[in-house]
Amino acid sequence: MTEATEIDRPPAAQARAPLLSVRNIEVVYDDVILVLRGLSLEVPQGAIVALLGANGAGKSTTLKAISGLLKTEDGEVTRGEIIFDGERINGIDPDKIVRRGIFQVMEGRRIIADMTSLENLRLGAFTRKDNEVADDIEMVYDYFPRLKERTGLAGYLSGGEQQMLAIGRALMARPKMILMDEPSMGLSPLLVKEVFGIIGKINRDLGVTILLVEQNARAALSVASHGYIMEQGKVVLDGSAAELRDNEDVKEFYLGGAGDQRKSFKNLKSFKRRKRWL
Secondary structure: OEEOOOOOOOOOOOOOOEEEEEEEEEEEEOOOEEEEEEEEEEEEOOOEEEEEEOOOOOHHHHHHHHHOHHHHHOEEEEEEEEEEOOEEOOOOOHHHHHHHOEEEEOOOOOOOOOOEHHHHHHHHOOOOOOOOHHHHHHHHHHHOHHHHHOOOEHHHOOHHHHHHHHHHHHHOOOOOEEEEEOOOOOOOHHHHHHHHHHHHHHHHHHOOEEEEEOOOHHHHHHHOOEEEEEEOOEEEEEEEHHHHHHOHHHHHHHOOOOOOOOOOOOOOOHHHHHHHHO
């Protein structure tokens, strides 16, 4: 396991070559608000990598920096570079990033409520010009059979079904990589287990690389091979999923257990864990 240091290259913990490399980036909103502070990470080809951290750590901003969606919120990568499949992509328009093979499943699903499930799926294939869209819709139905049964407006789907639709819409773009932002949000424990099981199956069956932002650290580490932990806009810890699950600090702050060192959360201060890790 590696503690973060002030370096330009991310920790090389994974054996496979990276499909995505985020190298020492800074992100500023509205020209004044510094959100990411020299963040670096790597995602190997064909892997699931988890990005963990508390609210406000900068996880969603990281995904938007990769997908190009910062531009819609007056955000900008002001330092560093993002390399995907051998090419620098920061500064490129979001639609061109989708065409290069990255699709983001946004926090809160962001399906179009007044369109049907089928229309939402077809919308995911907007960048494609081939004649195999119908075949891929059937592939999505194989993963999410409930969606085939739901022929009405997507706004009437349950929260779990909407999450399935959002993931299915991403698959319709035939991406090399999916960025998933909080897929467990608002779901029951049973649905969380089902959704993460399908995420793992998609990765195994299709070889789609996944960068997973998730507050449910236990669920994320159950499917990921590697994980990064963020605080205050930078990575403070990274390691294999097994290493993070066994780490006492991670148990204490993210897995709902106090580890071997702490029996009470009384007077707990967030800076204490940052001081320990750094």
